Structures are given as structure tokens and as C-alpha cells.
Amino acid sequence: TRIVLATHNPHKVQEFAAIVAATRPDLEVVGYDGPEPVEDGVTFAENALIKARAAAAHTGLPALADDSGICVDVLGGAPGVFSAYWAGHRKDAAANLDLLLDQLFDIADPHRTAQFVSTIALVLPGGAEHVVEGVWPGRLATARAGEGGFGYDPIFIPEGQPGGAQRTAGEFSAEEKNEASHRARAFAALVPLLVAV
Numbered sequence: 001t002r003i004v005l006a007t008h009n010p011h012k013v014q015e016f017a018a019i020v021a022a023t024r025p026d027l028e029v030v031g032y033d034g035p036e037p038v039e040d041g042v043t044f045a046e047n048a049l050i051k052a053r054a055a056a057a058h059t060g061l062p063a064l065a066d067d068s069g070i071c072v073d074v075l076g077g078a079p080g081v082f083s084a085y086w087a088g089h090r091k092d093a094a095a096n097l098d099l100l101l102d103q104l105f106d107i108a109d110p111h112r113t114a115q116f117v118s119t120i121a122l123v124l125p126g127g128a129e130h131v132v133e134g135v136w137p138g139r140l141a142t143a144r145a146g147e148g149g150f151g152y153d154p155i156f157i158p159e160g161q162p163g164g165a166q167r168t169a170g171e172f173s174a175e176e177k178n179e180a181s182h183r184a185r186a187f188a189a190l191v192p193l194l195v196a197v
Ligand code: ITT
Pocket: 006, 007, 008, 009, 012, 066, 067, 068, 069, 070, 083, 084, 093, 096, 116, 149, 150, 151, 152, 153, 181, 183
């Protein structure tokens, strides 16, 4: 069965392809290159639905979309839905990361808690809609480490690492990240809803 993934972020496509292949190898994930809708929602769920509805309408296929971001406790949950544009409208991942580090320069370790959130919307051809969420708790490092992943991965230290390790998600292998991440957790919640697909 074909399912369209409504994202223009190649890193997300890669992660999804691996996560889906591990659980539902029968699904063929196809990319979406149709018109990009305006993401003017103020929640992850609204934005995920906006993207999935646009792809479902344009392709006639079941459509998945991920809206995600990093939520920093001491910033009241920001950057949140603004994660991709935190340092301005250019979607500059390095500038976003540097700005976030700067904003927390004064904040000591016990208060540097944060979580990655992935919200996935599924829109089926009959019109049924589902939204699921996955959360990956951790803390922010004080400097970047690692070249893996994308976005804020080099400054995010996931909780619960084997042996109490303090690596950033940027130091995780792709396989390791895909077993633990917010995206993997959201997808796990989606699996039972995909029985109809
Ligand atoms: P699409 O809308 O096309 O899916 P996007 O990257 O613009 O791509 P979002 O609006 O959902 O998607 O923004 C998500 C941002 O949150 C992303 O650009 C990163 O800055 C951050 N982010 C999300 N998941 C991440 C992850 O697994 N690792 C690091 N940063 C992540």
C-alpha cells in the first residue's frame, strides 16, 4: 500500500522511512512534492493536520504529516511550533541552535530540561483523521556535540541513556535515534491506527 508523507524536510523523510520499514515493511512511503500549505496553526496538531490534509487532497492517498519541535521548560515550552524558524524566517538550523544556546547561557543544569515533541496526523481517503504524539524528554547541553541527526540534535541530551551516558542526540547513530526518538514514539502510537491502511 502506498502512503504519502507530507514533509519537505529530507531528514524527516529518512527517519520515517526507517521507522516505517521496521514496523510496516508492506507500506510504501512516497514523498510529497505538491503545493505546500500555509502552516499557520499554533499547535503541533493543527499544523500536522494542515499538512496531511493538503497531501491527502492532492494525491488521493492516505497521508501522514509530522509537525515537531523542541519545548524548553524554562522558556515556557518555546520554541515549540516555532522551532524551525526560531532565529528568523530563513529556517537556518545552525542559527536556531545558536540562539537557543544563547538564551540559556545563564541557566544551570537542573533547569535545562526540555523535550522533543512529534505530532503525527493521519488523513485517510474516506476523510477520517487521527492525531498522535510522541515525547522524548532530556536536557539541553551547553555546547554542541555530534554530527548526526538534524536541527537541535547536537544540543539535546536524551534522558535514560544506557549506563547514565550524557551523549547528545547528535552523537546517536541513526538506528539508536530511531528506536528512542519522539518520532519513533509517535509512530508507535500510530501503528494500531494504520491497520486500515
Ligand atoms: P515540514 O514542515 O516540511 O515537515 P519542517 O522542518 O519545517 O518540515 P516543522 O515545521 O515540523 O518541520 O519544524 C520542525 C523543527 O523542529 C525542525 O526544523 C527542527 O528544528 C526541530 N526538530 C524536529 N524534530 C527534530 C529532531 O528529531 N531533531 C532535531 N530537531 C528537530
